[in-house]
Amino acid sequence: MQPASIARGHLRTLPATSSRHLAQTRHLRIPPRSAYQYRSVTIRPSASAYTGFMGDNIVNFYSGQPPLNRLSFHRNETTKMDKHLNASEAKFLLFKDGKPLMSMQTSGETKDKTPTGLLYLSQSSITPYLPSKSFAECPNPEDKDVAKQYQSARLPTTLPALVFLGIDDRTEAKEGAVPAEVNPKDPKGVPYFALDVSGANVGGGNVDLGELGAGEAEFVEPRLAGSSLGGWEANLFAQARALMDWNTRYKFCPGCGSPTYSLWCGWKRGCGSVVGEGRDGYGGEGGKVCPSTKGLHNYAYPRTDPVIIMGILDPTGKKMLMGRQKAWPKGMYSCLAGFIEPGESIEDAVRREVMEEAGVKVGQVRYSSCQPWPFPANLMIGCYGLVASDAGSIDLELDNELEDARWFTQDSVLDILNHPEGTNITRSEHKKFEPKQVNTASGVQEGAALAPAEGQTEESALENARTEGPPPSFRFPPKTAIAGVLIDRWARGQMDEVAIESVKNKL
Ligand SMILES: [Zn+2]
Numbered sequence: 001m002q003p004a005s006i007a008r009g010h011l012r013t014l015p016a017t018s019s020r021h022l023a024q025t026r027h028l029r030i031p032p033r034s035a036y037q038y039r040s041v042t043i044r045p046s047a048s049a050y051t052g053f054m055g056d057n058i059v060n061f062y063s064g065q066p067p068l069n070r071l072s073f074h075r076n077e078t079t080k081m082d083k084h085l086n087a088s089e090a091k092f093l094l095f096k097d098g099k100p101l102m103s104m105q106t107s108g109e110t111k112d113k114t115p116t117g118l119l120y121l122s123q124s125s126i127t128p129y130l131p132s133k134s135f136a137e138c139p140n141p142e143d144k145d146v147a148k149q150y151q152s153a154r155l156p157t158t159l160p161a162l163v164f165l166g167i168d169d170r171t172e173a174k175e176g177a178v179p180a181e182v183n184p185k186d187p188k189g190v191p192y193f194a195l196d197v198s199g200a201n202v203g204g205g206n207v208d209l210g211e212l213g214a215g216e217a218e219f220v221e222p223r224l225a226g227s228s229l230g231g232w233e234a235n236l237f238a239q240a241r242a243l244m245d246w247n248t249r250y251k252f253c254p255g256c257g258s259p260t261y262s263l264w265c266g267w268k269r270g271c272g273s274v275v276g277e278g279r280d281g282y283g284g285e286g287g288k289v290c291p292s293t294k295g296l297h298n299y300a301y302p303r304t305d306p307v308i309i310m311g312i313l314d315p316t317g318k319k320m321l322m323g324r325q326k327a328w329p330k331g332m333y334s335c336l337a338g339f340i341e342p343g344e345s346i347e348d349a350v351r352r353e354v355m356e357e358a359g360v361k362v363g364q365v366r367y368s369s370c371q372p373w374p375f376p377a378n379l380m381i382g383c384y385g386l387v388a389s390d391a392g393s394i395d396l397e398l399d400n401e402l403e404d405a406r407w408f409t410q411d412s413v414l415d416i417l418n419h420p421e422g423t424n425i426t427r428s429e430h431k432k433f434e435p436k437q438v439n440t441a442s443g444v445q446e447g448a449a450l451a452p453a454e455g456q457t458e459e460s461a462l463e464n465a466r467t468e469g470p471p472p473s474f475r476f477p478p479k480t481a482i483a484g485v486l487i488d489r490w491a492r493g494q495m496d497e498v499a500i501e502s503v504k505n506k507l
Pocket of ligand 1 (some may be wrong): 251253254256257258271272273282289291292
């Protein structure tokens, strides 16, 4: 075994880059405006009458800052994927049961270990766990139908998930760096992959971290993992976590029940009936034809489920409606949230959810910003809404989802936000709630509240509690969750004024 080549992500920051330089970059990405680690970033809307409001242009935690260059047009080309897979500088992020492998730091008298960042391994160090060093190894190249299936960076059904995440094409591998100018036909950058090592075919599911040269590393609870990441790594983690979850969960074809296999280097799953692994008479000469192999369907691609999350304001704009669920940490309140249902617009979903959960009628709704939420694969769409003139009073008994909902004044919210414990969630609270996360509306809402705290460990939280006097009467989500951003921007008077007036005028 060769010694592991371990590269750590760097969390240092760079000064903001000029907009002129950015305009020359490949994707015209919105960059961080200033150095930060856990803060959302805001780009002020233009004052032009025609471009005055284009959403709040906030780059939220788990969003790209900037994102990897995903090179999605490379995924279905085996030769290109093989080149990335075998690049000497390629980095591999390991997942086990949805938990990322992270480097750990031991500190304090209690010798508690805390995660300090994602751990990237080289291809040579993970060879025992790698399903294949080539996507092109077709077992029967003479059979044209089978050979065709191997032209799309496929892996056999029985192997663990391997996902190509993209290349890092930033000018420097530092937080805050921007992408270099890239020739789209010859992209240059460090390839990143995610590999699932939780399957039984990798040493009975036991990964020998010592053998990997990663003895100090651990597989960390995903929500806790987020609390130790900078903006750039958080996006990489969010992408990898969602893809790992999808690949390991969608093992059977929804159309016919046959096992699926991975292709497009982890970005598509095909029905096994096409490659002679069909069940119940599907596939083969004269066999039944799986519906996934023809027509329009969404069986084969990773899914993203949209969720609305909304800061609902009273007619004066000076109070916000927030609620809490019984299972949440003590005193925690957050914006209302819920899944967008089929055939429903964002605005309709906001109005329906607020009515169902709190009995309050909402009038105008506007988009603010959104956040990828990889638990497991949601897109949190943040909105503000104003209650209608005949809004009615709070009523929790329609769907009985909330334990309480109430109106908070701006001043009372600011008091909480300015309290050192006001947006903190302790590590033990993370651990307590982790197993309960399910992909339901209430589960997502729970997740929106239980975002990683902004850099506070449980120890520092306790220390603060001792030195700062009584604990806060309520708690709100940190700004690593979009709910925290919606609350914070409103409470601090940072909502776009034009948009507020525009909405008010339409009441
Ligand atoms: Zn099928």
